[in-house]
Amino acid sequence: MVRISSKDNPLIKHIIKLNKSSKYRRVNGEFIAEGLRVCRDAALSDAKISALIITDSAQDKYAEDTALLSDKADKTYVVSESVFEHICDTKSPQGVLCIIKTLDNPFLFGKIKSNGKFLALDNIQDPSNLGTILRTAEAIGIDGIIMSADTCDIYSPKVVRGSMGAVFRVPYTVVSSIAEFLSEHKELNSYAAVVDSDAYSVTEIGFTEPCVAVIGNEGNGLKPETVESCDKKITIPMKGRAESLNASIAAGIIIWEMVK
Amino acid sequence: MVRISSKDNPLIKHIIKLNKSSKYRRVNGEFIAEGLRVCRDAALSDAKISALIITDSAQDKYAEDTALLSDKADKTYVVSESVFEHICDTKSPQGVLCIIKTLDNPFLFGKIKSNGKFLALDNIQDPSNLGTILRTAEAIGIDGIIMSADTCDIYSPKVVRGSMGAVFRVPYTVVSSIAEFLSEHKELNSYAAVVDSDAYSVTEIGFTEPCVAVIGNEGNGLKPETVESCDKKITIPMKGRAESLNASIAAGIIIWEMVK
Numbered sequence: 001m002v003r004i005s006s007k008d009n010p011l012i013k014h015i016i017k018l019n020k021s022s023k024y025r026r027v028n029g030e031f032i033a034e035g036l037r038v039c040r041d042a043a044l045s046d047a048k049i050s051a052l053i054i055t056d057s058a059q060d061k062y063a064e065d066t067a068l069l070s071d072k073a074d075k076t077y078v079v080s081e082s083v084f085e086h087i088c089d090t091k092s093p094q095g096v097l098c099i100i101k102t103l104d105n106p107f108l109f110g111k112i113k114s115n116g117k118f119l120a121l122d123n124i125q126d127p128s129n130l131g132t133i134l135r136t137a138e139a140i141g142i143d144g145i146i147m148s149a150d151t152c153d154i155y156s157p158k159v160v161r162g163s164m165g166a167v168f169r170v171p172y173t174v175v176s177s178i179a180e181f182l183s184e185h186k187e188l189n190s191y192a193a194v195v196d197s198d199a200y201s202v203t204e205i206g207f208t209e210p211c212v213a214v215i216g217n218e219g220n221g222l223k224p225e226t227v228e229s230c231d232k233k234i235t236i237p238m239k240g241r242a243e244s245l246n247a248s249i250a251a252g253i254i255i256w257e258m259v260k
Numbered sequence: 261m262v263r264i265s266s267k268d269n270p271l272i273k274h275i276i277k278l279n280k281s282s283k284y285r286r287v288n289g290e291f292i293a294e295g296l297r298v299c300r301d302a303a304l305s306d307a308k309i310s311a312l313i314i315t316d317s318a319q320d321k322y323a324e325d326t327a328l329l330s331d332k333a334d335k336t337y338v339v340s341e342s343v344f345e346h347i348c349d350t351k352s353p354q355g356v357l358c359i360i361k362t363l364d365n366p367f368l369f370g371k372i373k374s375n376g377k378f379l380a381l382d383n384i385q386d387p388s389n390l391g392t393i394l395r396t397a398e399a400i401g402i403d404g405i406i407m408s409a410d411t412c413d414i415y416s417p418k419v420v421r422g423s424m425g426a427v428f429r430v431p432y433t434v435v436s437s438i439a440e441f442l443s444e445h446k447e448l449n450s451y452a453a454v455v456d457s458d459a460y461s462v463t464e465i466g467f468t469e470p471c472v473a474v475i476g477n478e479g480n481g482l483k484p485e486t487v488e489s490c491d492k493k494i495t496i497p498m499k500g501r502a503e504s505l506n507a508s509i510a511a512g513i514i515i516w517e518m519v520k
Contacts, residue, residue, distance in 0.1 A: 128388070132506050141499035164503070203520060237520075239401035243424070245512075246392050252509040253516050256496075260463060 001070075004053075004079045007086050011077065015053070015087045015099065022153035029102040031155035034088055036062055039069055039098045041165030048101035049073040055084050058095030066096065073098065089157040102155065103168065116143035117258050118188070118212040122178045122226050124151045124247060126218055131162020132248040133215075138166035140255045145172040146181060146212065178214060179229040188212045192222055192230035193254055195244050199233035202257040213254045218247045261330075264313075264339045267346050271337065275313070275347045275359065282413035289362045291415035294348055296322055299329055299358045301425025308361035309333040315344050318355030326356065333358065349417040362415065363428065376403035377518050378448070378472040382438045382486050384411045384507060386478055391422020392508040393475075398426035400515045405432040406441060406472065438474060439489040448472045452482055452490035453514055455504050459493035462517040473514045478507045 004011060017024045018032045025031045030050060033042050036058075042049060052066070052073035059066050059078065070076045079087075084095050119142050124130050130152055137145055147154065151174075160167050175181040182190050189211040191200075207213075214230055216222030227233065236245060236253055245253070264272060277284045278292045285291045290310060293302050296318075302309060312326070312333035319326050319338065330336045339347075344355050379402050384390050390412055397405055407414065411434075420427050435441040442450050449471040467473075474490055476482030487493065496505060496513055505513070 132509060136505060136509050139498045139505050140496075236400075236516075238399045245396060245399050246422075246508075248506075249392060249396050249508065249512040252505075252512050256513050256516070260497075 001076045001078055004077050004083060007083055011051070011053075012079075012083060012087055015097070018099065019087070019089050019157050022156060025102070025153065025155050030099050031102065031160065032089070032097060032157055033100055033160050034090060034093070034097045034157060035161065036065055036094050036096045038161060038165055039096050040065055041168050042098055042100055043069055043072045045165070045168035047103060047168050049098045050075070050101055051099040052076045053079055053084070053087070053097045053099070055079060055081050055095035057081070062094070062096065069096070069098065090161075115209045117207060117209060118142065118144050118146060119251065119255060120146040120148075120178050120181070120190075120212050120214040121151050122148045122214055122222055123217040123220075124215065126247070127152050127156045127158035128162050129218065129246070129248040130154065131159040131164075131167075133251045134159070134163035134166040134170055134172075136248070136252045136255055138170045140252075141259045142255055143171065145170055146178065147172060147174050148178045149174055149176050177225075179223070179225040182212075182214075182226075182229040190214060190230040191232050191234045192227045193250060194222060194227060194233050194235055195238075196233060196235055197237075199235035201237050202234050202254055205232065205234055205257075207258045211258070213258060215247060215251045215254070261336045261338055264337050264343060267343055271311070271313075272339075272343060272347055275357070278359065279347070279349050279417050282416060285362070285413065285415050290359050291362065291420065292349070292357060292417055293360055293420050294350060294353070294357045294417060295421065296325055296354050296356045298421060298425055299356050300325055301428055302358055302360055303329055303332045305425070305428035307363060307428050309358045310335070310361060311359040312336045313339055313344070313347070313357045313359070315339060315341050315355030317341070322354070322356065329356070329358065350421075375469045377467060377469060378402065378404050378406060379511065379515060380406040380408075380438050380441070380450075380472050380474040381411050382408045382474055382482055383477040383480075384475065386507070387412050387416045387418035388422050389478065389506070389508040390414065391419040391424075391427075393511045394419070394423035394426040394430055394432075396508070396512045396515055398430045400512075401519045402515055403431065405430055406438065407432060407434050408438050409434055409436050437485075439483070439485040442472075442474075442486075442489040450474060450490040451492050451494045452487045453510060454482060454487060454493045454495055455498075456493060456495055457497075459495035461497050462494050462514055465492065465494055465517075467518045471518070473518055475507060475511045475514070
């Protein structure tokens with residue numbers, strides 16, 4: 001166990017950069033999980049923890065959990081409360097943070113051919129939405145998630161936290177373009193989620209396996225080429241003067257209709 | 261049209277307090293809507309606009325909309341960009357903000373007896389969740405929302421924004437306690453949403469009108485007395501290691517199952 005007392009310590013600077021920059025995360029192959037619950041989720045999902053950073057008070061307060069985490073981590077560092085406040089991304093930190101190796105849970109494409117219900121995300125931009133979608137996909141029972149390269153980074157601190165640990169457990173893959181992915185996987189029944197009263201209602205679709213529902217950007221919806229690459233257009237019928245649903249709610253209802 | 265150039269102007273201080281304090285909003289009977297879209301929604305829903313605050317550039321850029329708003333508002337004030345940044349609650353402000361009189365859209369309780377599908381919220385704490393739930397309730401077609409007094413303030417800037425204007429259109433009422441409300445409205449078929457594998461699946465329930473589904477707090481779920489006051493317990497069946505759904509996603513799926 002090593003003690004760090006300065007904000008200028010290279011590891012502290014490394015953590016701050018991992019929190020801030022998706023490019024830095026990609027280059028270093030690491031990301032941050034903060035908070036007891038999400039760190040526990042990481043450990044229980046056999047994620048590779050390169051470092052555990054804790055405060056003295058967290059070590060006292062969560063003795064059993066921090067011992068488990070310390071066991072799983074390559075190294076453990078103890079920092080002062082003020083240093084921890086400097087590196088954390090939350091308002092009321094618990095004093096527990098892990099540096100985690102980029103996950104290796106891409107799903108097997110061979111599996112798609114025979115079965116499975118999947119979700120594809122085309123340019124989702126809000127990390128809170130992505131985190132919520134991962135959490136919902138796991139809870140309701142989606143087999144895997146395909147994300148376009150321009151979807152926000154799955155390793156951003158807000159996604160990791162909002163997913164409530166699902167990021168460690170839901171199989172996923174990142175592809176350069178959803179349209180391209182679908183053109184290479186014609187065996188998938190594909191459904192483009194759109195706001196269009198002429199589209200099929202989600203209740204009319206059987207979602208025969210293997211299938212994928214495709215959700216688009218919060219403001220602009222799906223790219224035209226993505227819609228074109230799908231077999232059918234589906235929609236959630238709406239009433240009143242509302243123009244659309246929040247992307248994570250739309251995804252939630254579609255996942256629910258697919259799987260229930 | 262009046263020009264305000266100082267941050268010390270009493271109206272500017274009034275706006276800041278309306279943004280920050282639910283108590284101040286209650287005492288003054290006013291709240292803030294910020295951004296062109298939500299201000300337009302307010303005007304089109306015949307909300308009473310006591311003041312419109314705009315920047316010069318917003319007046320140029322959104323000439324038609326700001327003219328409509330200025331027409332509806334009791335008074336219009338033009339402020340500098342720096343003053344606007346001081347009063348706004350968003351990161352990339354459009355330079356359009358309205359002070360709005362507290363709404364008067366409580367729904368008629370008499371109506372409940374004969375028909376309607378309602379949603380009750382018991383101690384929802386996150387303004388983003390409340391905003392999303394209002395937006396979803398309007399889009400899918402809920403007849404009214406009952407909120408416990410300890411639910412977060414519907415007039416908080418985040419709720420107003422997140423609701424995408426639904427706050428101006430969805431009938432709602434605030435009651436001191438959901439349990440008490442239900443004991444006074446035995447005619448309502450009431451369903452407590454819980455995480456409990458022994459509860460009825462939402463797919464097993466017919467949601468016969470008049471009915472109400474009750475959603476609880478993000479971390480703690482429903483209060484025991486609220487569950488007891490309901491006719492039945494309902495749940496969204498879950499898979500995997502996920503322990504629960506985000507409150508707004510759970511509400512979304514339940515609203516969907518009630519209304520579809």
